Amino acid sequence: MKYATIQDIALKAGKSVATVSRVLNGKARKGIPISDETAEQILRIAAELDYRPNLVARNLVGRDSRVVGLIIPDIMQSFFNEICYHLSRELDRDGYDLILSHSYENPDAERRSIEMLLSRRVSGIIIAPAMGHKNIDALSGIRKRGIPFILLDRYYPGENFHSVSTGDVEGFRVLTEHLVAQGARRIMFVAGNRETSVSIERIEGYRKALASRGIGADDDLLIESGYFMEDGYSVVRTLIERGVFRDVDAVAGVNDAVAIGIMTALEEAGKRIPEDILVAGYANDRYSGYFRVPLTTVEQPKRDIAGKAHAMLMKLIKGEEVAVPHERVPCSLVVRDSTLVKGGAPV
Amino acid sequence: MKYATIQDIALKAGKSVATVSRVLNGKARKGIPISDETAEQILRIAAELDYRPNLVARNLVGRDSRVVGLIIPDIMQSFFNEICYHLSRELDRDGYDLILSHSYENPDAERRSIEMLLSRRVSGIIIAPAMGHKNIDALSGIRKRGIPFILLDRYYPGENFHSVSTGDVEGFRVLTEHLVAQGARRIMFVAGNRETSVSIERIEGYRKALASRGIGADDDLLIESGYFMEDGYSVVRTLIERGVFRDVDAVAGVNDAVAIGIMTALEEAGKRIPEDILVAGYANDRYSGYFRVPLTTVEQPKRDIAGKAHAMLMKLIKGEEVAVPHERVPCSLVVRDSTLVKGGAPV
DNA sequence: TTGAAAGCGCTAACAC
DNA sequence: GTGTTAGCGCTTTCAA
Numbered sequence: 001m002k003y004a005t006i007q008d009i010a011l012k013a014g015k016s017v018a019t020v021s022r023v024l025n026g027k028a029r030k031g032i033p034i035s036d037e038t039a040e041q042i043l044r045i046a047a048e049l050d051y052r053p054n055l056v057a058r059n060l061v062g063r064d065s066r067v068v069g070l071i072i073p074d075i076m077q078s079f080f081n082e083i084c085y086h087l088s089r090e091l092d093r094d095g096y097d098l099i100l101s102h103s104y105e106n107p108d109a110e111r112r113s114i115e116m117l118l119s120r121r122v123s124g125i126i127i128a129p130a131m132g133h134k135n136i137d138a139l140s141g142i143r144k145r146g147i148p149f150i151l152l153d154r155y156y157p158g159e160n161f162h163s164v165s166t167g168d169v170e171g172f173r174v175l176t177e178h179l180v181a182q183g184a185r186r187i188m189f190v191a192g193n194r195e196t197s198v199s200i201e202r203i204e205g206y207r208k209a210l211a212s213r214g215i216g217a218d219d220d221l222l223i224e225s226g227y228f229m230e231d232g233y234s235v236v237r238t239l240i241e242r243g244v245f246r247d248v249d250a251v252a253g254v255n256d257a258v259a260i261g262i263m264t265a266l267e268e269a270g271k272r273i274p275e276d277i278l279v280a281g282y283a284n285d286r287y288s289g290y291f292r293v294p295l296t297t298v299e300q301p302k303r304d305i306a307g308k309a310h311a312m313l314m315k316l317i318k319g320e321e322v323a324v325p326h327e328r329v330p331c332s333l334v335v336r337d338s339t340l341v342k343g344g345a346p347v
Numbered sequence: 348m349k350y351a352t353i354q355d356i357a358l359k360a361g362k363s364v365a366t367v368s369r370v371l372n373g374k375a376r377k378g379i380p381i382s383d384e385t386a387e388q389i390l391r392i393a394a395e396l397d398y399r400p401n402l403v404a405r406n407l408v409g410r411d412s413r414v415v416g417l418i419i420p421d422i423m424q425s426f427f428n429e430i431c432y433h434l435s436r437e438l439d440r441d442g443y444d445l446i447l448s449h450s451y452e453n454p455d456a457e458r459r460s461i462e463m464l465l466s467r468r469v470s471g472i473i474i475a476p477a478m479g480h481k482n483i484d485a486l487s488g489i490r491k492r493g494i495p496f497i498l499l500d501r502y503y504p505g506e507n508f509h510s511v512s513t514g515d516v517e518g519f520r521v522l523t524e525h526l527v528a529q530g531a532r533r534i535m536f537v538a539g540n541r542e543t544s545v546s547i548e549r550i551e552g553y554r555k556a557l558a559s560r561g562i563g564a565d566d567d568l569l570i571e572s573g574y575f576m577e578d579g580y581s582v583v584r585t586l587i588e589r590g591v592f593r594d595v596d597a598v599a600g601v602n603d604a605v606a607i608g609i610m611t612a613l614e615e616a617g618k619r620i621p622e623d624i625l626v627a628g629y630a631n632d633r634y635s636g637y638f639r640v641p642l643t644t645v646e647q648p649k650r651d652i653a654g655k656a657h658a659m660l661m662k663l664i665k666g667e668e669v670a671v672p673h674e675r676v677p678c679s680l681v682v683r684d685s686t687l688v689k690g691g692a693p694v
Numbered sequence: 695t696t697g698a699a700a701g702c703g704c705t706a707a708c709a710c
Numbered sequence: 711g712t713g714t715t716a717g718c719g720c721t722t723t724c725a726a
Contacts, residue, residue, distance in 0.1 A: 056407050
């Protein structure tokens with residue numbers, strides 16, 4: 001069955017397509033006068049024909065396609081699916097739809113996502129950028145086209161792109177200092193991929209904290225890994241077998257999932273947490289407080305982040321002034337049992 | 348800055364739009380002859396102008412918009428974000444993009460999502476339907492329009508819609524029988540919302556298992572809840588305070604998140620798992636094997652489910668015959684420590 | 695209060 | 711090999 005068009009309605013009503021269009025768009029309320037009869041008749045016929053406006057056609061002529069693109073590395077990561085959820089809710093509220101696209105932490109895929117969204121003429125884009133600075137020219141390309149976009153979770157200092165970020169340098173610095181305050185000196189960091197956005201800042205925070213506390217950085221304690229539980233688990237298992245853990249007194253994971261894997265591997269090796277070794281994560285996933293040893297972590301307020309990104313994007317789309325082009329959502333340390341030494345120093 | 352159009356290129360090259368279109372679509376390889384010079388020239392100008400095809404315009408004239416819609420209740424649930432990830436990967440591979448839309452377990456929102464996707468003229472839709480049978484007419488509407496869609500995770504026996512489902516009746520029956528085999532008789536089920544798709548079948552499986560083992564169903568043991576960890580936790584806490592747990596010897600959660608909440612509440616109340624009480628979940632979330640008491644659950648092969656749904660949808664979009672219109676992906680029991688009674692009966 | 699007509703950017707006959 | 715032209719479904723002047 002074909003879709004009914006505005007033409008079909010016009011024909012059946014004996015009116016012109018212009019009139020049908022006006023009725024269907026409720027132009028009556030906007031000053032354009034339409035007779036009640038006509039309006040009623042057209043509405044009735046539209047219902048009979050089960051008419052649905054063709055948004056593709058409408059977009060071709062009109063301005064705003066009312067679609068927003070979201071580019072993220074991986075929807076399976078807790079942080080991103082929460083962001084996606086809250087963003088989706090906000091968009092729903094004002095009648096925008098969402099195209100979700102994955103970069104898989106891969107700059108080429110990210111660039112393809114950007115081009116696709118431009119080709120689909122979305123109203124705006126929110127990007128949690130994948131890697132280093134490789135795609136700065138692609139981003140500049142979006143800006144040159146005048147299509148609004150927001151960087152989420154990361155910003156490029158020199159470039160002045162709009163952004164909502166969480167200050168992970170600061171967040172990880174506070175976390176690491178907490179570990180030091182709890183008495184740890186040999187602090188391992190299972191840091192993910194060193195070229196990936198989420199890791200770069202966290203490593204910087206880690207190093208800053210150690211330096212400020214006069215603890216020499218030991219590169220053997222900075223470990224590459226993936227971002228899943230399995231990655232934390234397998235990395236630590238391997239290191240345990242190599243005997244690396246003899247003098248390590250704390251381990252931080254690049255995110256909570258990795259931290260849980262770390263915890264599991266340590267416990268399997270007979271280490272008690274926090275008595276023998278401290279463990280901390282980052283991001284405060286939904287389930288992180290629910291483990292048997294509740295996990296110390298840093299809360300990134302996802303709903304807030306999504307809300308701010310959405311609000312900023314809407315302003316850009318509507319051509320309004322954005323007062324604060326680089327929002328910084330503060331993170332906060334969440335101390336739980338996994339780093340609480342009984343009788344140890346206070347936080 | 349405006350987007351460059353095919354016209355701009357034609358003008359600059361002194362050629363017609365038709366020729367430009369042909370070059371840009373690589374029609375040369377399809378038998379339509381184009382001089383190499385012209386092709387080269389046009390490609391060069393297109394690059395200079397940073398031309399991006401307007402997919403909106405292309406969709407208006409052509410057939411397939413190469414967009415697939417996915418409607419799910421909630422991307423934060425592990426099952427759905429894994430499905431979404433794998434689906435997205437498959438779609439990427441053959442050049443389709445994804446519109447993600449939430450139903451929030453709400454049939455009205457689901458209906459709006461459907462209409463939106465129809466209006467946007469997507470090539471196909473995959474739906475994990477929210478509730479009971481409320482939207483059957485909306486689904487029939489999609490079918491009447493001839494746009495391909497697949498029901499995911501659920502099917503309506505009478506309606507003959509294409510579907511990929513996991514046989515949760517069977518899955519939960521096997522799980523419950525396992526609990527019985529481990530010696531449990533008073534088996535509580537924290538079941539989610541009784542009208543919601545995921546719960547209906549699981550309750551049926553639970554009841555079947557009890558009946559087949561000659562255990563009378565006690566409605567006091569069938570508990571309503573939400574679908575998050577917090578829901579499992581708070582429900583069980585309340586029940587513990589009411590003394591309900593005195594004779595309960597196993598608790599099943601409607602999913603793993605809920606089961607983790609249940610475990611936490613029980614342990615806080617001093618119950619040992621599995622010595623004092625068995626706990627099981629459903630779906631086999633990524634982290635379910637990583638808890639201190641690894642969780643017994645039922646594996647739903649998400650990648651497989653997503654892959655089958657994708658393959659079926661692509662066939663429908665291409666107008667090919669679908670041999671098996673109702674795929675059933677088998678689930679399998681995953682027994683872990685949370686239900687393994689030491690010295691108890693075998694599985 | 696309504697209609698005719700142009701045009702959004704592109705594709706696909708149909709000509710030459 | 712290439713150009714002309716007619717739409718795809720809709721919105722929006724401009725006229726009446």
